[in-house]
Amino acid sequence: MTFIGMPRGTGNLTGAPFPEAASEALDNAQLRRNLAKATGTIRAKRAAVVDELPDWAALRAAGAAIKDDVLANLDTYLLRFEAALTERGSTVHWARDAEEATRIVTELVTATGAREVIKVKSMATAEIGLNEALAAAGVAAVETDLAELIVQLGHDRPSHILVPAIHRNRAEIREIFAEGMGATDLTDDPRVLAEAARAHLRRKFLTVDVAVSGANFAIAETGGLVVVESEGNGRMCLTLPRTLISVVGIEKIIPAWQDLEVFLQLLPRSSTGERMNPYTSVWTGPTEGQTSHVVLVDNGRTATLADPDGRAALRCIRCSACLNSCPVYERTGGHAYGSTYPGPIGAVLSPQLTGIDRNPTLPYASSLCGVCYDVCPVAIDIPSMLVHLRGRAPKPRAEAAAMRAAAWAMSDHRRWRRLLRAGRLGRALGRRPMLPPPLSAWTRARDLPEPPRQTFRDWWDTR
């Protein structure tokens, strides 16, 4: 159920229809090799560190239960979070959608007089299109996560939640750095590339005075925000600049400090396949001499929450285990999904945030193989949710007519048997027929089975 006035998500959540975008990606052999190698490695690492925990199933159930409690009582928790954070000296802002969120952040940045901000890797700021909005106001946003930096310098878009440059290999990264940093004598040795990025970023950390972050978790009880990362560049952004602006989706709430115990086990094992991530930063209000703002973003989340069959998508902790395991994602990459959120979770989250009419092809971007549900650390039943969303998607008229006709035939055994007998006339087409559209999609790559002389039922009747 949706109510009038419930905002829908705007920003970077839609793209070209999935089948066309996927076809384009599938033609890129380099991309497919990079993706297969990267997702294969990370799948094996995840499986090893998940299988070693005897209580993984219990942790997973606890993660789902904590998030469900948050979603059922979100209003209470959000106000508790705001009160705790305000008391600690931060300013809390509420944003209905991407436009409102980017306007608030842009005003906060321009009020400081800064022309440049450094950024902690953040999905929420990518979702609302913050870098683009800041650029329009004459402010350059510098990504400090290594992979986000590669994407930014390559004038590219992220293709993965956790590994935004997963579609790039070392040789490509060397070219991007050479171009973007003016760096000469680079090799494709990972250490050389990392050192070049380190020198480039160090200059930014020491000179830029405003930082923008997201958050992995927001603790209602204390007003604390949590960022989980691997490189320590996030920690630099959170501690050095005098102004810190954090953009947080309203579903990032967890009730209390002790709930982190569950999520700090689920998240690194599911995402990078590590027992523990290298850097976990927690801050509660500004440090001395710092100004802190927190922008809480709805952007379609309340509308998602209103759907009992879809709201579990808001449990997502952005680990990307479903991306790494998905056979569709592995072949198409993230750009084909057209949204900040790619892969199976993106296929259920993006259409719910924007409304199905603005993302009608994403729920069909899955073979329903079910592996995403198996690996999800908060047990989101993505396949069932995809089927539910397909039910609400607008349908092509010819398809709907064909489906109605098929249902009419299949709901009565006499009609059905007559149809099957007529199907045997297909034998006249011969062994390797090419069918007209839309069935040509089948015969382009596969032979059709030759219809049998006799249906099973006709054989059975002769026994």
Add this chain to the structure above:
Amino acid sequence: MRVALFVTCLVDGLFPDVGKATVTLLERLGHEVVVPPRQTCCGQMHINTGYAAQAAPIVANHVEAFADADVVVVPSGSCAGSIRHQHAEVAREHGRPGLADAATAVAARTYELSEFLVDVLGVTDVGAYFPHRVTYHPTCHSLRVLGVGERPLRLLRAVRGIDLVELPGAETCCGFGGTFALKNADTSTAMLADKMSAVTTTGAKVLTAGDSSCLMHIGGGLARLRSGVRTLHLAEILAAT
């Protein structure tokens, strides 16, 4: 035991040999097979393509067709999965009052073929003889919706003469996915290509699985490549003597 066979729409119309093999196998094990005449289709194609309301009369027809059956056997993990995990919900949302309960009751008596053989009949050696090199693809819905696990492999290992070889990346989807194969044909074909190359590296002459739908997709690709690998449903190997 008196077993009601739900042969499935695909087997009825396109792969009657799979139905005949299922009958042969169950009768050889000493059971009486009946084919309730009102049966048509489980309605999964409609449900999974977003036409649950249109699927409701198909579900209703299925429930009525098998209302009197003691036990229902289906040579398909996917159809069994739909009956067990989707029918009651479709009935609750779009069907007449009482249909959901009736659907739940039918689902509780419905078994995929390997489940029925191993769990209900308690047999793994069905007395089959099949002297060929075979590889087995665990279909997604049998594996992850039903959780048939090792059951099909236990049945295959007991077949005399068989040379059963492991399929690399066996648990990866073949790319069929029902109408996915048409709506996202290029992605489906890319997944199929990887599955076919895994099959051909095994040197198997026969690819088997518990679903004729996935086999139609992989088999259609293998035939187009003139790979020399044929596809056979699990029931056809288990019925062979």
